[in-house]
Amino acid sequence: MNTFELIVPCHFGLEAVMKKEILDLGYEVSQVEDGRVTFIGDAEAICRANIFLRTTERVLLKVGSFHAETFEDLFQGTRAIPWEEYLPKDAKFWVAKASSIKSKLFSPSDIQSIMKKAMVERMKKAYGIEWFPENGASFPLRVFLHKDTVTVALDTTGESLHKRGYRTLTSKAPITETLAAALIMLTPWKSDRILVDPFCGSGTFPIEAAMIAANMAPGMNREFLSEDWKHLIPRKCWYDAMDEANDLVDLSVQTDIQGYDIDGDIVRAARANAKAAGVDELIHFQQRSVSDLSHPKKYGFLITNPPYGERIEDKKNLPELYKTIGERFAELDSWSAYIITAYEDTERYFGRKADKNRKIYNGMMKTYFYQFLGPKPPRKREDRREER
Known part of the structure; x- marks a missing residue:
């Protein structure tokens, strides 16, 4: 070949x-x-x-x-x-x-x-x-x-790969599926760890995380332009790749993935999107304000794309919003936070300097991926036994 x-x-x-x-x-x-x-x-x-x-x-x-x-x-x-x-x-x-x-x-x-x-x-x-x-x-x-x-x-693709086929309903400023997946993969999050997005919008971060956890290939439920290029790509190649993808899916995985949003209509849209993606059983969506953010367990991950004042009239609310995010995060025990935003005063109002900060262009917009790192959880006994 x-x-x-x-x-x-x-x-x-x-x-x-x-x-x-x-x-x-x-x-x-x-x-x-x-x-x-x-x-x-x-x-x-x-x-x-x-x-x-x-x-x-x-x-x-x-x-x-x-x-x-x-x-x-x-x-x-x-x-x-x-x-x-x-x-x-x-x-x-x-x-x-x-x-x-x-x-x-x-x-x-x-x-x-x-x-x-x-x-x-x-x-x-x-x-x-x-x-x-x-x-x-x-x-x-x-x-x-x-x-x-x-x-x-x-x-070879046709319609962009960020169009997985599940997101029929979106919020005002959605993050693309490809960028959400990349940002999750930049973190040390694994499927056995807690993940919360308090500004989940149409559910992209939680849905992409659930697909990663379930080993679900992102292109399983869509078509590609080059499927018609039979002289270059034998049909068997497509069948084999799709069979491989289907064989790898594991929906029995245990997860604690949560998405919150203050808008009830948006939360319902996120649930519908998760169902369309086939991962609705792996995510808990809830209408909740960021001021109510809490979780009893340790070592969780906050991964989110909060508002950053795309409109002039929204900018005046940003200091209080980011202050609230920082205060609620400080109450979480041994958590890490990963925030993508174009708001340049994030650290100031969050109340802490980021341990890492990566500049990422979201389309033509310059954004920052602030990484506030918590302590690593103790290693499991099974892991220590295997090393002996």
């Missing part, structure tokens, strides 16, 4: 989480750059990456890379790519997105139209026809220009 270079984009600042996911799937990482990781894999890897990876938006199949400072360079470089090895003669193909950083070519619309012309010219010669019906499977391209190097890739 042929091997490919596969590119998986991720949020800036979370490349290490993405790399670990790929290594855990058993593939070789060939490059780590800002906002993306490249690895080597075959057709089966395309299927498994789409179904199993929690922290990427899509899986891209790299088809070529070349230097281009002029539109003529772009045309010739694109035409040199062996498109006939990837696109059947009835393929529907277009440049879905072109981005340019520190490059002489920067107009997305010009890049898109010139590359499309070059692809047609190549395929005319390869297939010996002058006109392409484009009524077959879809092959959208994503193109990145960085310092005049053009990287060209086919999008």
Whole structure:
């Protein structure tokens, strides 16, 4: 089976989480750059990456890379790519997105139209026809220009991977499923530990945590564009990957995952989303204000995305809100808190300097992932026995 270079984009600042996911799937990482990781894999890897990876938006199949400072360079470089090895003669193909950083070519619309012309010219010669019906499977391209190097890739995913299929109802400022999963994976949380989100909104943090706990692949309940690429990816690869995902699910796992929100309608939406995800039995949702936050047990995790004043009129409430979060957290025994927010006075009003602070771009918004670390729980007797 042929091997490919596969590119998986991720949020800036979370490349290490993405790399670990790929290594855990058993593939070789060939490059780590800002906002993306490249690895080597075959057709089966395309299927498994789409179904199993929690922290990427899509899986891209790299088809070529070349230097281009002029539109003529772009045309010739694109035409040199062996498109006939990837696109059947009835393929529907277009440049879905072109981005340019520190490059002489920067107009997305010009890049898109010139590359499309070059692809047609190549395929005319390869297939010996002058006109392409484009009524077959879809092959959208994503193109990145960085310092005049053009990287060209086919999008195997289609609709973004953060759309797991469970979130039909959302709150005002939802965090994406991929970012929520990545942030949880940045923490030492495991399924046998308590997790509470006091601003759960549509339930994304608790639902992603429950899916991780149950070993439920995020792409199990959706479709992918490249399922129609039968000449590149045998159907058996998809069937095998989905069978693997189904075999790994364990809904019998014992969890203490809780989501609170002050809005009762939002809590009902979160419950509906959890049910759609198949993890409603693993999460307890409740209408509750953050001022009522409490838990009798030790060594829990607070992982949350509180409001941070997207609207001017909301900003005046932030000092009191973050002060309340800090006060309630201080009453929890030996807990850790992980807070993603764009509010730059978080530490001041929370009442404690973060042990770690990671800058993460949520789309175009600069946010901070504040990490207030509690003590580690004592190791279990079974663990100590195994070491003897």
